[in-house]
Amino acid sequence: MTFQVELVSPERVLLSGEATMVLARTVGGGDIAFLPGHAPFLGALEMDIITIKLADGTTEVAAVHGGFISVNEDRVKILSDLAELKSGLDAHRAQRAQEWAEDAIRKGDDDSAEAALRRANARLKALA
Numbered sequence: 177m178t179f180q181v182e183l184v185s186p187e188r189v190l191l192s193g194e195a196t197m198v199l200a201r202t203v204g205g206g207d208i209a210f211l212p213g214h215a216p217f218l219g220a221l222e223m224d225i226i227t228i229k230l231a232d233g234t235t236e237v238a239a240v241h242g243g244f245i246s247v248n249e250d251r252v253k254i255l256s257d258l259a260e261l262k263s264g265l266d267a268h269r270a271q272r273a274q275e276w277a278e279d280a281i282r283k284g285d286d287d288s289a290e291a292a293l294r295r296a297n298a299r300l301k302a303l304a
Contacts, residue, residue, distance in 0.1 A: 178231045179250040183238055190238065193229035198252050200245050201225075207271040210247050226254055227268035227303045237262040239298040258295075262302045270299035275299045298299045 181198055183191040198210045207245040210217070221243045228236045243256030279294035280286040 179210075179212045179252060181228055181254070181259075183226065183228070183240075183254045183256070183259055184216040186255055190261055191228065191236055191258055195228050195252070196231055197227075198245075198254070199227040200240075200254070202245065210245075210252055212250065214247050216249075217245070219245050221245055221254070221256065221266050223291075223298050225260075225298060233262050237302045239265065239295075240303040241298065260292045260299065260302070265299050265303055267300070270296050270303065274300060 178196055179301060181191065181193060182189060183194040190255070196212070199207065201207050201222040201224040203222055205219055206289050208217075223241050224239075226238045226240050228238070230236060238262045239262075240254065240256040241258040243254065243259070246253045246255070258265040273292070274296035277289045277296055280289035281293065286292075295297075
């Protein structure tokens with residue numbers, strides 16, 4: 177059995193297809209797996225990764241930087257202000273961003289460094 181899955185950011189649809197499972201991390205709910213026939217669900221996403229097992233047996237991984245996931249009947253929709261498929265990520269750039277953010281946090285230089293670190297960590301986790 178499969179269900180329709182869509183990963184959407186404001187700029188475009190990153191992924192649309194048939195899947196057998198979606199694994200996500202939700203705010204206050206932890207990791208949750210969605211399989212065909214799952215009960216309706218609506219949740220806020222942590223800044224982390226989404227793993228999508230496609231019907232053809234392949235797996236797609238994406239770094240999501242917040243957003244929402246909705247499950248209803250045979251459809252899973254993932255909406256994120258910023259989402260990046262593993263195939264579009266640059267490991268060197270993500271590593272540099274992580275190092276910059278960690279350094280900024282140590283120095284107390286930048287209020288946005290913690291969010292930048294979380295984004296870099298999500299990207300690196302998607303690449304692992």
